[in-house]
Amino acid sequence: MxxxxxxxxxxxxxxxxxxxxxxxxxxxxxxxxxxxxxxxxTQKPTAVLDALDNYYKTYNSNVHRGVHALSQQATEAYEEARKKVARFINAKYSHEVIFTRGTTESINLVASSFGKKFLHKGDSILISAMEHHSNIVPWQMICEEKDASLKVIAMDNKGILQMDDFEQKLTDDVKLVAVTYVSNTLGTVNPVRDIIKQAHAKNIPVLLDVAQAIQHMPLDVQELDVDFIAFSGHKIYGPTGIGVLYGKEEWLNKLPPYQGGGDMIKTVTFEKTVYNDLPYKFEAGTPDMSGAIGLGAAVDYVESIxxxxxxxxxxxxxxxxxxxxxxxxxxxxxxxxxxxxxxxxxxxxxxxxxxxxxxxxxxxxxxxxxxxxxxxxxxxxxxxxxxxxxxxxxxxxxxxxxxxxxxxxxxxxxx
Amino acid sequence: MSIKELQDEIIEEFAFFTDWMEKYEYIIQLGKELPLIEEQYKREENLIKGCQSKVWLHPEYSDGKIFFTADSDAVITKGLVSLMIKVLSGHTPKEIADAEIYFIDEIGLKSHLSQTRSNGLLSMLKQMKLYAVAFQAGSLQK
Incomplete structure (x- = not known):
């Protein structure tokens, strides 16, 4: 060996x-x-540091709203980063990639928006015994608000998920399964394909926390047929403060917006606001442009290796x-x-x-x-x-x- | 000795160590040696929760002075806890409340009193001072 x-x-x-x-x-x-x-x-390669440096030194400008040359250049670079990430995870459409602050915000977004619309009294969310707090607490919060319950897939003393327990707990009251692909504490790689297959057989969507998987192995969202994935840029050699939520188009279209503000709207009057299309519907306010561009560079770097x-x-x-x-x-x-x-x-x-x-x-x-x-x-x-x-x-x-x-x-x- | 003199004595003692290993070995030794608290006082209400290691602290008031006993589940923390007790225990509430603790910094263990470690030592110091203030104000039974 x-x-x-x-x-x-x-x-x-x-x-x-x-x-x-x-x-x-x-x-x-x-x-x-x-x-x-x-x-x-993770530490950052020069390619990422240079991308950040270059952004701030040569074309720093706000995206999506400027008439001037720099704004257009920044917008193009920001949207190119989205395309890079989409290609990296093999998303069907680049608008299925939402830029967030990190895994935590990505999960909070789904918990809040999914929960608001699809979680009702008596329903439950199914997570696992080895989740990071960021894949526990957002669900607890929305479950409490909706009078729903949080169910937990057990693990054994080797840190392996008990799939018979999963099958038992995957009942009709479960509205979403949220599990980690790789445990940040135990290093366990979970049988996510099996989890997704069984959940889908009951029409239950699955969110994967891939914060500890995306930097270690090839990951293809279409092949996995996963409904949502969440990860952080800084764990895959990119800058801090940028993260990704991937969601299948049909799901993202069904979810209500997470936060309100600029960029996520089409028209605003005091009577009624019409929300923007994907991905902007979920990106209220000025986004982390340099972070996204840095993440794009990180993804390129990883691909080059x-x-x-x-x-x-x-x-x-x-x-x-x-x-x-x-x-x-x-x-x-x-x-x-x-x-x-x-x-x-x-x-x-x-x-x-x-x-x-x-x-x-x-x-x-x-x-x-x-x-x-x-x-x-x-x-x-x-x-x-x-x-x-x-x-x-x-x-x-x-x-x-x-x-x-x-x-x-x-x-x-x-x- | 005053709290200041006790701190200066520890700083002087640590000045003899030539490398980090000697220093840590000494602290670890302190942590291992001392029976710092009676088992009966290692209970929930005396537990100061740090993020990483636990510290138990018990105050006793006698003849106008506060006597502390304490323990930690991490041995380096325990060694520092014993130094902290050596410095602060057996003084009047006013002396403890007013004391400026600088020796941890001076002996190069500053990180133990920083928020980033959140290992209980800083919380312990705060709690010792709170006890001192409480005894001073008479809100704790003497």
Whole structure:
């Protein structure tokens, strides 16, 4: 397996790729940074930084409303970014791509707009036991408002969804299923095709939180036949503050607007406002133009490397890391699904994850500790949190070795 | 010793450490050594919730002074908690309420008192001062 890794690393030329990411050269406490917190946010390639720089230096202007040349240039670039994202996820139409602030806002949009129209007393929304707070709380809020209930698909102690429980809970009162494609805490890749198929057999739409999937594997919304997906730009090498909601045209047309304001209207009088067409109906106010353009550049960059290559390289990195970590005495993995991607959560003996994380930090190794915005998951495992190392294709075998060495030191100091 | 003198003493002690490991090993040792609180006081109402680690804090008032005991589930936090107790425990409510805590910053553990870590130490300091103010005002039973 380790030999394999080297083959792919060579094919991808990781050293060359690392040069595309200026921040990876940073030192902390005088030590070379080992950045293993990619599930929280990814670093940005020069191509993205240049796109942002170029936007502000040469054509910054408000979109969709200007008569002048710069405004037209900005509008074209903004709409081109939408087309890039649409091609990236293989949406049927680019107007099925709505720019938002991130995954959280995308899910809030659907929860609010879908809930307003389609959720009634006694109905329910079905989520899973491993959701991020951003795919729990918006549903709780709308369920409370509508006197509906939130149902949860159970998982087992390996962090695998119980599909028999899903089938049992997929009853007629369920109006929408909202699950994560990849768990940000456990790394579990969920059987989303099966979930979508079963839900659709009962005419129930499905929203996938793909915040931890889109950067790791090819994703085709038409092939998945998914109704909504939500993700954040900053987790796929793009800027912060920009995100995407994809929705099938028929669904987006059925949903009422989320927020009111400029851009989302056709005509406004004090008596009646006529809403704009897709995608503008859901983009009230001046959008994050630079963010969208930066995301477009990020998508181009990812495409230039190739998502299949990324999936292969990261898969090998993950396998290498799992092997290497398993050799640390007293280390136990939290989340042991054979189908996994992105993140590895673990604990060493009874060491508090916060202590472990701090000793790693002092060695220049950036991981995340805590509940990772999935409190129900850490409650389920009855632990104070986890140490989470999460990977991107620019990570190396040497960095994983550094993590292992760092953990050995933490174990000695804290144990 | 005054709160200021106690802080200066800790800062002086930490000045001897030449690298981060020695410093952390010392803090970890402090965290492991001290039985900081009686089990009966490790209950919900004494729990100060940080985002990452928990801290329990219990005040006792005697002879015009407040005596604190505390604990944490994270050992580095616990080490710092013990330093905080060393500095603040056994002083009058007014001294505690008025105290300016600078030693955490000076020994290079500033991040533990910043919002970003939200690890309970900052909340603990606030709670100690709240107790001091409450004892001072007589709103807590002495």
């Amino acid at each position: 380790r030999e394999n890794y080297n083959d792919i690393a060579t094919a991808l030329n990781i050293e060359k790729i690392r040069n595309d990411f200026p921040l990876l050269k940073t030192t902390v406490y005088g030590k070379q940074l080992v950045y293993l917190d990619n599930a929280a946010t 190739g998502r299949k290559n990324i999936e292969l390289a990261e898969g090998e990195l993950l396998a290498y890391a799992l092997d290497a970590l398993a050799a640390i005495p007293d280390l136990r993995f939290i989340g042991e699904s054979p189908e996994r991607s992105g993140a590895i959560s673990f604990l060493i003996g009874d060491l508090h994850p916060f202590d472990t994380g701090e000793i790693l930090d002092k060695q220049g190794i950036a991981v995340r500790t805590g509940h990772h915005c999935t409190q129900p998951v850490v409650d389920f495992f009855r632990i104070p949190g986890t140490v989470r190392a999460s990977f991107a294709f620019y990570n190396t075998k040497a960095e994983i070795d550094a993590l292992v060495k760092g953990l050995e030191k933490a174990r000695l100091m804290l144990g």
